[in-house]
Amino acid sequence: GKDKKKLGIALVGLGSYSGGQLAPGLQDAENCYLAGIVTGTPAKEKEWMEKYNIPKKNVYNYENFESIAKNKDIDIVYVVLPNSMHAEFCIRAAKAGKHVICEKPMAVSVEECDAIINACNEAGVKLSVGYRMQSDPYTKEIKRLVKEKPYGSVRYVSSDAGYISGGNPDQWRLNHALSGGGALMNMGVYSIQSNIYGTGQNPISVSAQEFSSRPEYFKDTDETITAQMEFPNGVVGNLYTSHNANANRLFVSFEKGWAELNPCHNYGPLAGRTSDGKEIKFPHQSMQKLQMDDFAKHIMLGTTNYAPGEMGKRDMIIVEAIYKSIKEGGSKVA
Ligand code: NDP
Known part of the structure; x- marks a missing residue:
């Protein structure tokens, strides 16, 4: 929502980058916060809910992920999965009406980059690549x-x-x-x-x-x-x-x-x-904090998107x- 001061981010894939850099970076962020998680590992749900004070209603797995569409707490879905899974989850996030951050490399082919860019354009959501x-x-x-x-x-x-x-x-x-x-x-x-x-x-x-x-x-x-x-x-x-x-x-x-x-x-x-x-x-x-704040500002205020999908495709x-x-x-x- 435009009236919000901080946008809610859901991290998809709670591996070493999400745990080691993105979640800590979000603790200091000014324009966004860690609102939700999407994980395939049930044990991580409880651990992350406790550590980051995440309510159960903002916790998803790879199967029920689509229902994130109805969740007003989540503005941005950040895909931090193995590279060949980026396209699938970015497209699912866009179709759920969420803005998307896709980790680098954007995908495993130019064709997949195009599919992500098109899905975001069709859904009218913003897209950026994790180029911190x-x-x-x-x-x-x-x-x-x-x-x-x-x-x-x-x-x-x-x-x-x-x-x-x-x-x-x-x-x-x-x-x-x-x-x-x-x-x-x-x-x-x-x-x-x-x-x-x-x-x-x-x-x-x-x-x-x-x-x-x-x-x-x-x-x-x-x-x-x-x-x-x-x-x-x-x-x-x-x-x-x-x-x-x-x-x-x-x-x-x-x-x-x-x-x-x-x-x-x-x-x-x-x-x-x-x-x-x-x-x-x-x-x-934290570069991750700067990166996610920049993207949140881009969404809320129309400032520059420093790492748009076209840049990921170019690379x-x-x-x-x-x-x-x-x-x-x-x-x-x-
Ligand atoms: P990890 O292996 O540490 O974590 C990946 C996570 O993805 C897993 O913990 C798991 O989360 C989930 N996952 C779902 N399916 C699979 C599968 N088949 N195999 C492995 N994991 C799976 O990877 P990283 O966190 O290091 O990297 C994730 C992405 O982030 C990559 O695209 C990488 O290039 C990028 N990255 C970017 C960095 C940057 O500086 N911008 C730095 C490091 C990584 P769960 O258990 O929650 O389901």
Whole structure:
């Protein structure tokens, strides 16, 4: 409702991101609050109701989820499920008349992104992707340097996003049917994001390579991918994403200097500096809080949607182009 000060959010899928970041972020949010939950695990219902003071009438499972349509406490449904389940639940949420936040990567194909966007348009609800960095001041500062050009125009961007993955071989991220892909889907989208805000442009073409060191563990998903992106006016972007190395950095080369964020893609505090010895520094805040408040303000006040569905689709077009380039192959030298 427009008269409300805070919009009610229901989290769908109470895994590590919902529990570790989104629910805590919502405790400090100014324009939204944790109003409800949707879970397939009965034990989590009681635990979350107690911990976050959620009434029983705002608790749903995957079967009775549609009845959320009648619940006035819930304005926004936030889908935090394995990637291949995003489209189904975002579309069900839109049909229930709720605004939608879809976690990254938006879906597992461009076709699914279109289906989500269309469902939200048809239902007349707002849609955003869980790109928390779009609300973060460090990202905004890089965008400002790109736009205002104190160091001249951007010539080259390099962005790395990865971590060493291990543990349970049955986890959904290693299962292509649930994840839609490996490092590229999980962490590579951050690198795509920072290549784009770091150049201020969308790429024209990509060329990509895949590497593997543990094929027995990464049976079904990509372990490491590098890609080069061509941007307008000869600007070049470089992407590295991996589940076999810790890498978390953005480097932007301007005509007359450079800027760097390192770390860049984690939950913060982030850190940055520029070639003239200046520090890029902002007070640390939960990016998730900023992101969800921005979306609630977008709904209530018509302010900018910093991560619309079209942005998630744009990135999925690039993901598909990267996989296509890998499939088409390079040339062996040995
Ligand atoms: P988890 O595995 O920790 O949680 C996923 C949850 O989804 C489960 O706990 C479960 O919740 C539910 N679920 C329903 N069906 C399945 C299934 N078949 N297999 C596994 N889980 C299932 O994942 P994350 O929380 O790490 O990731 C969830 C989404 O959030 C992903 O799309 C991921 O990319 C994104 N993410 C985004 C981040 C960001 O910074 N923006 C950071 C981390 C993740 P329940 O028991 O309640 O049914």
